[in-house]
């Protein structure tokens with residue numbers, strides 16, 4: 127049985143982080159310490175673990191990483207106050223509000239309150255607007271990571287049929303905006319399908335590049351893939367610590383190239399977070415993007 131070429135994300139992330147390290151070193155040489163602040167609310171073990179990993183990586187890359195941990199009983203006003211504190215602190219260049227927040231809090235409202243220029247997730251409405259208009263600004267990390275992954279592995283995108291399953295705000299919708307931009311690593315004919323398109327396999331079966339962004343384990347099966355197509359698994363669901371991807375492993379028998387089950391899009395997302403943090407520090411301190 128033929129097996130697709132694998133498209134790992136780790137070497138893509140390493141290349142991005144090498145550039146980030148060089149950028150951080152240059153800022154530090156100029157007397158500027160780039161700073162990525164993190165906010166965690168509540169006692170969710172998984173979220174606390176993600177924050178620890180990001181803080182460790184921030185330190186390794188040379189970022190300062192001030193952290194505020196609010197209790198599970200914190201109010202929306204408490205969260206807003208912490209965001210205000212980081213918004214107005216000139217030594218803080220980027221801010222990450224760990225998602226999810228406890229159910230009684232509204233993550234979107236908190237995000238809207240964040241200074242858009244410190245939004246390292248690239249998810250603030252102003253930054254989504256910048257993306258839609260093709261203006262410079264922080265890009266949403268997972269879509270930017272997917273564009274970088276395709277470019278790194280020399281997968282041509284310009285002029286090709288890209289079909290995205292899912293129109294969510296984190297992945298499918300911003301990815302469609304990104305891959306239709308006019309530049310060599312994008313410039314694609316993008317179709318977005320979702321639950322409003324019951325016969326979505328009709329579209330995915332003609333895709334040169336199929337990107338799963340639904341968060342429905344195993345939704346993409348071999349019969350949804352054009353033989354030889356490129357398949358990118360963005361959507362995942364976690365059951366405890368178990369990762370359940372949208373793309374069934376058997377798709378590797380049909381695809382020409384495919385992201386691995388683990389170590390595909392994920393590492394590129396994290397790398398883009400640090401690239402956004404470096405860009406934020408450069409914008410704030412040197413006026414250069």
Ligand SMILES: NC(=O)c1ccc[n+]([C@@H]2O[C@H](COP(=O)([O-])OP(=O)(O)OC[C@H]3O[C@@H](n4cnc5c(N)ncnc54)[C@H](OP(=O)(O)O)[C@@H]3O)[C@@H](O)[C@H]2O)c1
Pocket residue numbers: 268291292293294295296297298299319320321322326339340341342345359360361362363391392393395
């Ligand atoms: N790998 C990473 O680093 C990374 C990072 C961030 C996010 N993610 C993953 O990306 C996925 C998408 O997140 P999101 O927040 O952008 O999306 P979302 O808000 O969870 O929306 C999911 C989308 O998938 C569509 N969908 C769900 N079930 C479907 C079905 N049976 N048939 C057709 N379409 C279906 C939905 O259609 P409707 O709009 O019609 O409901 C919706 O557009 C999640 O799994 C998330 O975990 C991965």
